[in-house]
Amino acid sequence: MYLKSLPMIAATAAAVSSPATAHDDRLIEFPQTLDGGFILAADLHTHSVFSDGAVWPSIRVEEAQRDGLELLAVTEHLEAQPKEADIPNPDRNRSYEVAVESLVRSGGQGLMVINGAEVSRRQPYGHINAVFLDDANALLTSDVEDALKAANDQNGFVFVNHPNWIPHQPDGVARLSDELIELIESGLIHGIEVVNGTLDGHSEEALELAFQYDLTVLGTSDIHGLVDWTHNAGSGGHRPMSLILADERTPEAMKQALFDGHTVAWSYDDLMGGAENVEKVVRACLTLEAKPYPENTTVLPVDIVNNCPVNFTLRNTSEETFQNVSDVVRVERDGRFTLQVRTGAEPVSTLDLKFEVMNTQVGSRRSLELAFSADVPE
Numbered sequence: 001m002y003l004k005s006l007p008m009i010a011a012t013a014a015a016v017s018s019p020a021t022a023h024d025d026r027l028i029e030f031p032q033t034l035d036g037g038f039i040l041a042a043d044l045h046t047h048s049v050f051s052d053g054a055v056w057p058s059i060r061v062e063e064a065q066r067d068g069l070e071l072l073a074v075t076e077h078l079e080a081q082p083k084e085a086d087i088p089n090p091d092r093n094r095s096y097e098v099a100v101e102s103l104v105r106s107g108g109q110g111l112m113v114i115n116g117a118e119v120s121r122r123q124p125y126g127h128i129n130a131v132f133l134d135d136a137n138a139l140l141t142s143d144v145e146d147a148l149k150a151a152n153d154q155n156g157f158v159f160v161n162h163p164n165w166i167p168h169q170p171d172g173v174a175r176l177s178d179e180l181i182e183l184i185e186s187g188l189i190h191g192i193e194v195v196n197g198t199l200d201g202h203s204e205e206a207l208e209l210a211f212q213y214d215l216t217v218l219g220t221s222d223i224h225g226l227v228d229w230t231h232n233a234g235s236g237g238h239r240p241m242s243l244i245l246a247d248e249r250t251p252e253a254m255k256q257a258l259f260d261g262h263t264v265a266w267s268y269d270d271l272m273g274g275a276e277n278v279e280k281v282v283r284a285c286l287t288l289e290a291k292p293y294p295e296n297t298t299v300l301p302v303d304i305v306n307n308c309p310v311n312f313t314l315r316n317t318s319e320e321t322f323q324n325v326s327d328v329v330r331v332e333r334d335g336r337f338t339l340q341v342r343t344g345a346e347p348v349s350t351l352d353l354k355f356e357v358m359n360t361q362v363g364s365r366r367s368l369e370l371a372f373s374a375d376v377p378e
């Protein structure tokens with residue numbers, strides 16, 4: 001009976017293991033930036049049953065492959081081990097090793113899995129992640145500074161987690177304690193989460209703190225259950241993540257870009273980060289394409305083309321207005337929207353339009369305003 005049903009199970013597994021065909025709208029793929037760089041999807045904060053997560057590490061790997069991530073960090077709580085009675089976990093690298101074993105079994109498929117850990121304390125330290133670790137056990141020490149020094153000795157990338165977490169900040173406003181500021185100023189911490197998926201936490205204050213202390217802007221899932229359930233992955237949703245702007249599609253280039261602060265946090269349709277980084281992503285995503293003028297009119301059809309898996313909401317700030325819609329335009333992910341632009345009394349040969357990109361955040365309550373240009377064909 002069991003033997004008979006096995007081939008069926010195997011066939012099903014093979015069918016769903018090919019994400020491009022099984023979930024066309026799921027695989028995250030961004031075009032290259034205009035300067036030839038790469039926009040690479042990374043989740044640097046995840047849990048499994050080796051700490052307080054609900055799944056085996058192999059599920060993390062499969063999810064990441066289906067989502068089309070380039071980089072996945074396994075970051076169990078070092079101290080909190082609620083499943084100790086079932087999974088004693090004396091070796092804090094074990095979760096990562098299990099993930100790598102499952103990655104190898106699956107043939108790799110371009111995903112890179114890295115070792116990490118979550119140093120989990122009450123205030124004034126809160127929770128701090130370290131990734132690109134060689135040995136997570138070295139961080140298992142009572143002193144937070146010693147743990148972060150151990151991470152830095154391994155050339156790890158270290159960041160503050162969920163600084164607006166309500167149990168630590170009851171008003172929901174991100175703050176850094178004097179103790180954390182000291183660790184940042186001594187160079188032991190390099191980044192900060194502005195978005196955390198498990199807490200549904202979004203923080204413009206954390207974004208301002210990133211600018212103030214020169215920290216890399218990060219979005220993470222902090223996933224404990226399944227991304228399909230929590231973030232509607234595969235049905236138009238996606239986990240919050242970091243988009244790394246790297247010169248090359250390599251682990252070294254991704255790590256360098258993290259240390260250099262070349263990232264954008266992506267959550268729902270929000271793109272958050274420094275203006276320069278966010279502009280790079282938006283310009284990779286959106287272009288204007290003018291069509292020829294129809295006869296006897298100066299109303300010009302112009303497509304806004306969206307090459308990214310992000311829905312854009314734009315507010316027209318140009319002098320020109322539109323014949324078919326108001327100033328607020330939504331351009332669906334991987335879609336296009338045709339504007340009918342009133343170009344004035346005479347036809348133009350080049351059209352310039354300015355938009356506030358409302359789904360970007362480049363500071364507290366600030367979004368990007370960009371000019372786009374298109375040549376009008378004869």
Ligand SMILES: [Zn+2]
Pocket residue numbers: 118120127161162
């Ligand atoms: Zn945490």
Ligand SMILES: [Zn+2]
Pocket residue numbers: 045046047118222
């Ligand atoms: Zn966590």
